[in-house]
Structure formats: C-alpha cells, structure tokens
Amino acid sequence: MIAGKIIEAKNVSKWYGAFRALTDINLTVRGGERIVICGPSGSGKSTLIRCFNRLEAHQEGRITVNGIILHNKMRNVADVRKNVGMVFQHFNLFPHMTVLKNCMAAPMWIKGMPEVEARKIALKFLERVRIPEQANKYPAQLSGGQQQRVAIARSLCMEPAVMLFDEPTSSLDPEMVAEVLETMTGLARDGMTMVCVTHEMGFARAVADRVIFMDQGQIIEEGAPHDFFTSPRHERTRLFLSQILSH
Numbered sequence: 001m002i003a004g005k006i007i008e009a010k011n012v013s014k015w016y017g018a019f020r021a022l023t024d025i026n027l028t029v030r031g032g033e034r035i036v037i038c039g040p041s042g043s044g045k046s047t048l049i050r051c052f053n054r055l056e057a058h059q060e061g062r063i064t065v066n067g068i069i070l071h072n073k074m075r076n077v078a079d080v081r082k083n084v085g086m087v088f089q090h091f092n093l094f095p096h097m098t099v100l101k102n103c104m105a106a107p108m109w110i111k112g113m114p115e116v117e118a119r120k121i122a123l124k125f126l127e128r129v130r131i132p133e134q135a136n137k138y139p140a141q142l143s144g145g146q147q148q149r150v151a152i153a154r155s156l157c158m159e160p161a162v163m164l165f166d167e168p169t170s171s172l173d174p175e176m177v178a179e180v181l182e183t184m185t186g187l188a189r190d191g192m193t194m195v196c197v198t199h200e201m202g203f204a205r206a207v208a209d210r211v212i213f214m215d216q217g218q219i220i221e222e223g224a225p226h227d228f229f230t231s232p233r234h235e236r237t238r239l240f241l242s243q244i245l246s247h
Contacts, residue, residue, distance in 0.1 A: 005029070010063075011026060046167070049197055065080050066162075088168070099137055106158050149180060185203070
C-alpha cells in the first residue's frame with residue numbers, strides 16, 4: 001500500500017563552483033515505495049540522496065521531507081534527520097563503542113531516550129538484521145558485511161520514515177554482498193520506504209517499485225523494473241545497462 005509523500009523534490013539543482021552536479025530534478029517518494037537510483041559514476045546519484053537529509057545543500061528548487069521544507073536558513077536539520085535513516089558505502093561506526101552502544105547512541109543523544117529503552121530498541125533491530133549475538137563486540141571484530149548490517153540496524157533504531165542507502169555494498173567483498181542485500185530485501189518486504197543508490201541490478205529487479213537512471217546530474221529515465229530492463233527508451237540507458245549487465 002503506497003501512502004502519502006515522504007520526499008518531494010521539485011526542480012532541484014545543485015552545483016559546486018562552475019560544475020553542475022544536479023539539474024532540474026523532479027522526484028516524489030511515497031510511503032512504502034522502494035526506489036533504486038542507478039547510473040554511471042559522477043552522475044549525481046549520491047549527491048541527490050545526500051540532499052534529502054541535508055548532508056548537501058541544494059541551490060535551486062524545493063525539497064520537502066516528511067512535511068519539512070529544506071532550505072538554507074533552516075534550524076531544524078535534526079528534525080529532518082530523525083526521520084531519515086542513511087546507510088553509507090563505509091560503515092562509519094564508532095570504533096571505540098560496542099555494536100550495542102553504536103545502536104543506542106542516536107536514540108539517546110538525539111531523541112533523549114532513556115538508556116533502558118534505547119537498549120531494548122537496539123537489541124530489537126540487531127535481531128532484525130540477524131546479528132544479535134554480535135551486540136557486545138567492537139566493529140573491528142566483525143566482517144564487512146556484519147558491520148554494514150550494524151550500520152543498517154543503527155539507522156533503524158531511529159525508526160525513520162525513510163531509509164536512504166548510498167551504494168551500501170560497493171566496499172564489500174563479493175561474498176559479503178549477498179547478506180547485506182538479503183537484509184535490505186527483508187526491510188523492503190516489511191514495507192520500509194527506501195531510496196537505494198546501487199549497481200546491484202538483481203536487487204533492483206526483485207525489490208524496486210521504480211528504477212531511476214541518472215546521467216550528468218539529470219534523471220534520464222524512470223519506470224517499473226520490467227519496463228526499465230526490457231525496453232529502456234533512451235540510448236544512454238541502453239548503453240549503461242549493456243555495460244553493467246555484461247559484467
């Protein structure tokens with residue numbers, strides 16, 4: 001069941017100096033939708049989703065996240081980030097803290113949650129990503145795939161309205177990719193609203209409601225997975241797919 005708008009980008013543009021990173025982006029993400037964004041390196045995919053939780057600032061257009069308009073003078077960035085979970089290429093876990101403490105930190109620091117409640121939620125989501133037995137270990141004692149699942153659990157502990165994934169498997173060894181994708185697929189099956197930047201086309205076929213192709217800072221094509229993969233309309237999309245699916 002697709003619910004109301006969680007993210008809405010209207011005519012969004014961004015640049016770094018003379019370089020135009022995003023040009024006239026229009027995208028709506030509704031509750032329960034699973035969207036995969038793909039495209040060549042440097043096409044603006046990561047920049048776009050980083051704008052959705054104000055890790056990057058856009059210069060033109062309007063972005064609204066869970067009813068909050070993002071703009072240069074906003075003072076409620078923390079309110080936006082409470083509702084937007086983000087999982088990066090690199091795990092960004094606190095190395096001096098146990099897995100459990102990593103997951104408890106944001107609910108306690110940002111939401112002011114009591115320690116007992118934060119621990120309960122942390123254990124719940126470590127169970128959800130199937131690594132509760134790692135709770136008292138430190139990140140360095142875990143494999144890359146396990147660390148990424150901790151990063152996912154940590155984001156889930158804030159109980160966000162939407163999860164953003166920025167190429168979450170790109171720094172993993174091939175044998176670890178499957179366990180992270182399986183975790184993400186489980187979240188999708190549970191109805192989590194997700195925007196995923198990824199080159200994992202099998203995941204896109206299986207999970208996405210829409211696949212979006214970006215190139216040179218623009219959305220070139222979007223559609224349902226079946227249409228996107230079997231009958232792409234644009235030559236740039238066809239070239240990208242022929243290259244990525246041949247590997």
